[in-house]
Every structure is written in structure tokens, then in C-alpha cells.
Amino acid sequence: METKVVLITGASAGIGLVAANLMMNKGMKVYAASRRGGVPQKSSTGAGEIIHVKMDVNNEAEIVSVVAQIVKENNRLDAVISNAGNGIAGSIEDSSSEEVKYQMETNFFGAVKTIQACLPVFRKQGYGKIITTSSVAGVVPIPFQAFYSAGKAALIVFMQALALETKPYGIQCCTILPGDTKTDFTSARKYTEASQNSSSAYYETMKKSVGKMEKDEQNGMLPDVIAKAMICQLTRKKMKIQVVPRIDYKIICWLFKHLPARTSLWIVGLLYA
Numbered sequence: 001m002e003t004k005v006v007l008i009t010g011a012s013a014g015i016g017l018v019a020a021n022l023m024m025n026k027g028m029k030v031y032a033a034s035r036r037g038g039v040p041q042k043s044s045t046g047a048g049e050i051i052h053v054k055m056d057v058n059n060e061a062e063i064v065s066v067v068a069q070i071v072k073e074n075n076r077l078d079a080v081i082s083n084a085g086n087g088i089a090g091s092i093e094d095s096s097s098e099e100v101k102y103q104m105e106t107n108f109f110g111a112v113k114t115i116q117a118c119l120p121v122f123r124k125q126g127y128g129k130i131i132t133t134s135s136v137a138g139v140v141p142i143p144f145q146a147f148y149s150a151g152k153a154a155l156i157v158f159m160q161a162l163a164l165e166t167k168p169y170g171i172q173c174c175t176i177l178p179g180d181t182k183t184d185f186t187s188a189r190k191y192t193e194a195s196q197n198s199s200s201a202y203y204e205t206m207k208k209s210v211g212k213m214e215k216d217e218q219n220g221m222l223p224d225v226i227a228k229a230m231i232c233q234l235t236r237k238k239m240k241i242q243v244v245p246r247i248d249y250k251i252i253c254w255l256f257k258h259l260p261a262r263t264s265l266w267i268v269g270l271l272y273a
Contacts, residue, residue: 008031010084033055103148155175176230180219
């Protein structure tokens with residue numbers, strides 16, 4: 001079944017916004033979900049369009065309502081891209097329970113809730129494509145962003161288990177793992193309250209480490225690279241289970257999985273800790 005109707009979260013900026021526009025120009029009807037909404041758009045080159053919908057991935061009622069709206073208006077939903085995410089920085093010791101929950105709620109549980117709302121539709125249809133945006137940080141642990149890494153790692157394993165459970169129903173799953181990407185994610189990053197206190201034992205190291213990461217992000221790949229990887233999978237007959245855009249990040253992920261853990265962590269420590 002050709003992919004025509006797509007729901008994508010985190011579509012107000014960055015990778016999500018670029019992907020929504022690319023899908024529209026490919027002739028798809030894109031429901032672009034975000035907390036702020038937006039103005040509808042129609043492609044000048046074809047039948048594609050973007051319909052902005054207000055949807056917080058942490059609000060189950062809003063998710064269920066949007067999925068019901070899509071099915072009512074189209075009698076189908078071909079794919080969902082769970083892309084919404086945020087970042088919080090600070091040492092593990094300087095992170096409160098509430099701050100940890102804030103990080104995990106959107107990046108992991110928001111994806112789970114969105115996908116769960118779409119599964120009954122896909123199962124009834126006998127087809128559907130699910131794409132999530134994880135991160136190379138889900139393979140390579142990032143100091144002072146431990147809970148970001150943990151959430152992205154959880155998403156990778158979740159999607160693999162989901163692929164096994166839903167295969168009999170014609171549902172396909174793919175996880176995209178971006179490396180450093182130049183978006184407003186960098187400027188939107190929050191810091192834990194305790195981490196901003198100069199008396200913290202980790203203060204200087206954390207500031208230096210996260211500063212290096214932010215510099216790498218702003219010199220990283222454009223969001224178009226990730227968006228095109230998403231479109232590529234949507235238009236394939238069979239999606240790949242996992243995609244790491246760009247050869248250098250593919251090599252990094254491969255090395256981290258195959259080198260001794262002590263060696264891998266030593267390398268990461270040289271870069272960031």
C-alpha cells in the first residue's frame with residue numbers, strides 16, 4: 001500500500017518540520033502534530049498537503065482524538081513518525097526525580113503513547129509503518145545527558161520488540177539514529193536546577209562537556225539528511241529496522257558495539273568527560 005496519509009510529531013521545527021515539507025512535496029497528506037499548531041499548507045507541485053494539529057505527546061486524550069480525526073477524514077492512516085523530543089543536561093547526581101521524569105516523559109513515553117494509539121488502526125488495516133527518531137546517543141552513552149541517552153536507548157529496544165509483536169499484522173518498524181544535527185534543539189536544551197549551581201562538584205566539567213556537544217551540534221549535519229532518511233524508508237516496500245544516516249556515525253555505532261566496553265567508554269571520556 002502506497003504511503004499517503006502520515007502523522008508526524010514534533011513537526012513545528014527542526015527535523016519534523018523539514019520532514020513534513022518533504023512528505024508534502026512527495027504528494028503525501030501530512031498531519032503535523034505539535035503543541036503550538038500552525039497554518040495549513042498545500043504543495044504547489046502536487047496533491048500533497050500539511051494539516052497542522054495541536055497535540056501534546058504527553059496527553060493521551062489529545063493523541064487519541066487526533067488519530068480518530070485522521071481516520072475519520074481519510075478512512076486510513078498509513079504511517080506514524082514519532083519524532084517529538086527534548087533535551088536536559090546535568091550530572092546524574094544533580095538531576096531531581098521530576099527532572100528525570102520530564103526528560104523521559106516526552107522522549108520515551110510520548111513515543112509509546114503515540115504509537116499505542118495508532119496500533120489498533122494499523123492492525124485493523126493489516127498494514128502500517130512506524131518510524132521513531134532515536135539518536136546515536138542511544139548507542140553511545142553521553143555524560144551529563146545520561147537520561148537523554150537512556151531514553152533514546154529504551155526507544156531502540158522498544159521498537160525492536162514492537163517489530164516482533166506486530167509483524168503478523170503487516171506492521172513495519174524503523175528507528176532512525178541521527179548524530180549531531182544542526183537544529184534549534186541545541187538552544188532549547190534545558191539544564192537541571194542543581195547543575196547550574198557553581199558549587200556543584202560537576203559544574204566545570206559539565207559546562208565544558210555540554211559546550212563541546214553544542215558546538216558539535218551546530219557544526220553537524222542539516223536536518224534534511226535525517227528527513228530524507230525518513231522519506232526513504234516510508235517509500236520502501238520493506239523498511240529497515242534501524243537506520244544511521246551518514247557513514248561516520250555508522251562507523252561510530254559499529255565500533256561502540258564491537259570494541260571492549262572499557263575501550264569504548266575511554267574514548268567517549270576523552271571527548272566529553
